[in-house]
Amino acid sequence: MRMQSNAARDGDARPKQYLLVEFPYPSGEGLHVGHLRSYTAMDILARKRRMEGKNVLYPIGWDAFGLPAENYAIKTGQHPRVTTEQNCANFRRQLQAMGFSFDWSREVNTTDPAYYRWTQWIFLQLLRQGLAYKAKMPINWCPKCKIGLANEEATGGVCERCGGPVEKRDREQWMLKITAYAEQLLAGLDTVDYIERAKAQQRNWIGRSEGVDIDFSVQGSDAVITVFTTRCDTLYSCAFLALAPEHPLVTRLTTEAQRDAVAAYVDRARAKTEIERTKLDQEQDGVFTGSSAVNPISGEVVPVWISDFVLGHYGHGAVFGDIHDARDFVLGKRYGIPMRVTVLPPSGDDVDAIRAQAVCYPDDGVLIDSGPFTGMTSSEARERIAQWLEEHGAGRRRVQYKLRDWVFSRQRYWGEPIPVVFCAACGTVPVPEDQLPVLLPEVERYQPTDTGESPLANITEWVNTKCPQCHGPAQRETDVMPNWAGSSWYFLRYIDPKNDRALADPTQLQYWMPIDWYNGGMEHTTLHLLYSRFWNLFLHDIGVVPVAEPYQKRTSHGMILGPDGEKMSKSRGNVINPDTIVAEYGADAVRVYEMFIGPFDQMVPWSTDGLVGCRRFLERVAALLSRVDPKPAGDSCGTIADRDLLRMMHRTIQRVTEDIEDMHFNTVVSALMEYTNALVKQERIPFLAYTTLLTLLAPFAPHLAEELHEQLPDPEAPAHLLADHPWPVFDPAQLAADTWEMVVQVNGKVRATLSMPTNATLAEMQEQALRDATVQKHLAGRAPTRVVVVPGKLMNIVVD
């Protein structure tokens, strides 16, 4: 079989089309049927786009740094590079067996030094711009395995490896200031075409809220407690302040009498695990510091408490407590702190209960007992009180985000070394760009050290180096980057994968970016998708990338579950192995079934019976070949005399063309099946009718379509591949029929179906309908009060 070229051509005159799928982590298990769903869908689009005359870039590569290879190395001593190479070879074989039309000349691998050189380069740019910094952060530490764990490995506070409890250890970590881009990451969502749930999830994750920082001065001290609130309209009801146990002022504000009680409470809070502390169904508790603070708007003096429902990392780790918040309400009631109602619902019968402080009213309403703001609505009061606070220097409007900075250090081996050195004289010094990449050295043992440092820390000849600035003795950073680093910019490298002077040539970036369509899993919406948008925004800001938003359009495929409806897993034994099914049913049948299995964006269970049906469909297509009329001489593929068949062909072209764009692949396959079933009923099949079927089928089942195309009864053997055919265009004029089936309803119920000439007049339609016996029976002699006619569809006769 002749091979079509899938290579994208840089700077081609044709319109470009950059289609992207998430590159896989090359695990030892091989490809998953879930990969196939995404890759097949985008392969169909890539093939269709090429037939439509586009210059298509559809690349693939390997996101090959990662924990499984490293854990395997710890167990066996086998170098991750070796297993990674084997796994990549296996994945490559599997992807090629599926016939995906990737541009293999642009393959990238995140573990290739020629690649991670540029990952390190991007880090240096972030460092230079002050967006990378070191901070003391707690890491997950398993005391039994003596290993630092990623959050994903410590879910539920339990070590994934040994099942023992995980504790927090403070460690200096590299951080990336993604929060500096919070607003842009949020605003950018309005400029791109992502599926709604992806946008919603990102907005959720960024968690923007508008509010006010309010300063409370502590009585008998020069200390000031700043709290953040979105509800400054309830400021007159402030009954107390509550600090997080880790708040820096805790020690200072605690009076002698309260010292023991506070110390006990803070210790107890610290001993609690993250899960215990954030458990929802517990009553808020706390302890009084002994100090009091002044409400800047009312001058009222309120007690300062400590409670662990207040989070240290959000806002300023302090809140003002009042009766209009469910948690504050519980705390106040529990300790008998005097509270005051200042917001009432505009109407309703619960007013008495609210006034009596029997229930908490957390919603907006109308203000009472609030000085000059009494009588205002909550939203009005928020505006005016914020203004008052700003004018009196007691507060500032501010936007607060839930998004937190990105912990960028891993105490691991199999990752990109972070390219900095520590010099006693010069401090933290970036490795000069011309010395990149900082190569990952060979180690003997892959275990992290007892101190929680990376295995790299043990290689003294690597760690000890010279300071690039003063040439004095210095030590290398031994942390490596997280998995997300390499995947945060890979789409840029595909554009110019072999460039050794820049991460990619600006002219090529200008030509190919942005990515027209990116499909991937929902599980990557908040991490990978957000991280890579952040890096691209940053690279855009420093003039490396021409567009701010990397992905013009983002879609997501639903997960494929096991035949039992459960998530596929080795332990459940419900995993479908692509190699097995491809060997048994062929790649084309698997491709067609992956698209036919159900709505593309929804979760669906695997069914090998369904796959059999797709295999049978392809066999029916192949069986038609013997009944195809020979191609007439000349360039034309001939005509179709049968008007019904011709109409169906055009209808099928339309459905397939439109439904592919909407990712309704399941209905595309059924449209092709219906068209095939119509051809099955023909004694002889017009050449044109059959080549059209093959052309429409080609993106779905390229191997079979191409093979049948070669065997067509064409005396002048075709000079080109089916894949080089132009995509068929449907002719709306051919969709019109001479007659239509008119459904006749009486009072909305179907009573007859009559064949109508397209040019029938209203009177003729009505006359025919009224003559029908069943219609007459249901009219029972009554005269129609109204007749509704929808031409081409139906007639509804309404009687009383």
Add this chain to the structure above:
RNA sequence: GCCGGAGUGGCGGAAUGGCAGACGCAGCGGAUUCAAAACCCGCCGCCUGCAAAGGCGUGAGGGUUCAAGUCCCUCCUCCGGCACCA
């Protein structure tokens, strides 16, 4: 609690407000075969009926409309995300 999505035959699912159940699977019947598998033809939502025909039917209840799976209101259930976030 907030945000997003979904609920239709035995199963996966289809349906610009206009014949609910396309297409496929499973099932049933036939044809073929020495026999079986495959292929081929037909039937296939539920109830009544020999049939003709009729009634019911898209999570529940209301509403709009000549006409509602589809639009509006009030709920219920399931899936996903966020969550003592002030």
